[in-house]
Amino acid sequence: MITLRRSEDRGLADHGWLHSRHSFSFADYHDPAHMGFGNLRVINEDRIAPGTGFGTHGHRDMEIVSYVLEGALAHKDSMGNGAAIVPGEVQRMSAGTGVRHSEFNHAQDATTHFLQIWLLPDRQGITPGYEQKAFSEADKRGRLRLVASSDGRDGSVTVHADAAIHAGLFDGDESARLALDPARLAYVFVARGHIDVNGQRLNTGDAAALRNETALALANGEGAEVLVFDLAP
Structure with a gap:
């Protein structure tokens, strides 16, 4: 949902x-x-x-x-x-x-x-x-780069919380897909630009709260900068 x-x-x-x-x-x-x-x-x-x-x-x-x-x-x-x-x-x-x-x-x-x-x-x-x-622009271009996590993996900053944050930049045909645990929550925030989130168009400042979903798909970005949160329920 x-x-x-x-x-x-x-x-x-x-x-x-x-x-x-x-x-x-x-x-x-x-x-x-x-x-x-x-x-x-x-x-x-x-x-x-x-x-x-x-x-x-x-x-x-x-x-x-x-x-x-x-x-x-x-x-x-x-x-x-x-x-x-x-x-x-x-x-x-x-x-x-x-x-x-x-x-x-x-x-x-x-x-x-x-x-x-x-x-x-x-x-x-x-x-x-x-x-x-x-985190360089190249690190985030057309992909979701892990920038914060509970264990500091992949060079991310360490948060003392059961959560992870990804950041990505998307334009044109750039897209990304992230597997989700349906027992957890995901939250997508569009910091700027426009992008499709699981087929729904989001604009600057919009967000999508995902429950019981198994995957996140980002596509058709226009100058989009996106943060994706993986969260404890």
């Missing part, structure tokens, strides 16, 4: 310096029908205005993945990490027993556009951690 979540139906928060669309309930946006999907709790599509950002704030017991689409995201945390995350890079921060961090767009003439993803951890109270890796 496939359930579509259209971009325009997502929650919206516009703070001037921050424009955010929420796939699931978050902050002042509350929708009992969209509290998460399996152990995927948050997908926020954020745009941070030039010279602004999130001041220092805290998290705990959450796996937080940042995926930058445009611009750069400057990260600094209480573990001593400081880095700029740019397109093609995936950052994982394990909040565990507690961590504080800030995220800024230091550019004066460009918006930072990124996805903030939260996964429920498979256990609470772990030691906070951080990881950041780059």
